[in-house]
Amino acid sequence: MTIERKKTPETASLRQNAEEHLRKKKPVKASPLTSFNEQNRAETGRTEAATLKLLHELEVHQVELEMQNEELKLAVEKAATATALNDFAPAGYFTLTPDGVICQLNLEGARLLGKERSWLVKRNFYDFIPRDAQPVFNAFLQKLVETNTKQTCDLRLIHQGKPSFIVHIQGILSQDKQQCLITLLDISERITAETLLKESEQKILKRNEEINSLLECISDSFIMLDKDLNYLYLNKKAADPIGIPRKQLIGKNILDINPEFINLFIYQDLKKAYENQEYVHNELYYPAPHKLWYENHIYPSPDGFILLGRDITERKKLSSERKQAEQALNESEEKFSSSFDYAVIGMALLSPQWQWLRVNQALCDLLGYSAEELLTKTIHEVTHSDDLVADHKEVN
Secondary structure (H helix, E strand, O other): OOOOOOOOHHHHHHHHHHHHHHHHOOOOOOOHHHHHHHHOOOOOHHHHHHHHHHHHHHHHHHHHHHHHHHHHHHHHHHHHHHHHHHHOOOOEEEEEOOOOEEEEEOHHHHHHHOOOHHHHOOOEHHHHOOHHHHHHHHHHHHHHHHHOOOEEEEEEEEEOOEEEEEEEEEEEEOOOOOOEEEEEEEOHHHHHHHHHHHHHHHHHHHHHHHHHHHHHHOOOEEEEEEOOOEEEEEOHHHHOOOOOOHHHHOOOEHHHHOHHHHHOHHHHHHHHHHHHOOOEEEEEEEOOOOOEEEEEEEEEEOOEEEEEEEEOHHHHHHHHHHHHHHHHHHHHHHHHHHHHHOOOOOOEEEOOOOEEEEEOHHHHHHHOOOHHHHOOOEHHHHOOHHHHHHHHHHHO
């Protein structure tokens, strides 16, 4: 009896492993056949050698079968694990023909399409795509087959009894190029979130534009600084006196733009506002080249400052002129009072009703009344009746 098998690299490797396995095993007791051979040494050497060779072949074959059985068990376990992983994967896995017929799919794929897995096999994937979206999937499959490279697309699908939803599809061709292996991932929530985010960004952008437009219109300077005194934003009113385009100022440090800033009182006020996290107000004069008075309002935060400034140069000028006018008026009044009080002739101020308002000492002496007494009387009470008509004519 001779065991003949087709020789291949796989069978050769299997036999080599089996023989290695036999060599490592402990020596076995002589079999009945071996005893028989020992008792029949009279037989020819050729028969004994053939028997031993056959025994060895049987033992090797047995080990090969055992090893193949173990490999088969491992393969079955791996296949079961792969099937479980495939079925419970968070993405839908499909095997399609090039014209879209479903050959295989996992549980998530069936859930996405809203049908039983067994019912979906041999159904066409196009049945779950809205008519207006089918050209997208058609182009996807066509490019996949033509290029034999990984392709992706976003596609809207129909789910029975529910609104349509969007999936992200990735696909490759099988090794024999007869099937399309595709993965589906529901991205509806992500698309919705991205849409809401984009809408929010648009609203924020619009609001920022409105705020910027408002800040450009105000007559006060508006500056935003970080805690290190780098410009974050400033309106035109604030940038104009600096004489540098705003785009060049953003991100620059205020001390780099004006090294002398550190010597100004406002630098100390900024420091104080940040350290104490409290509002600071001041009025400061900025010398040449500006020569301007500014009223500053400093609002600190842990991240930096908002600085509102108002040019009060004109107000300061008017205030100075008013003070000068008031001073001149006071000096004039003092001169008048001095001339009035110390005049050698009688002088008085009368109301339209002829009431004494103010009298000097010379008049009091002339009439014989004190100033307090005269101020309680009218001119009629101290004037002779014959002179009243003449007095009225003089006044009128």
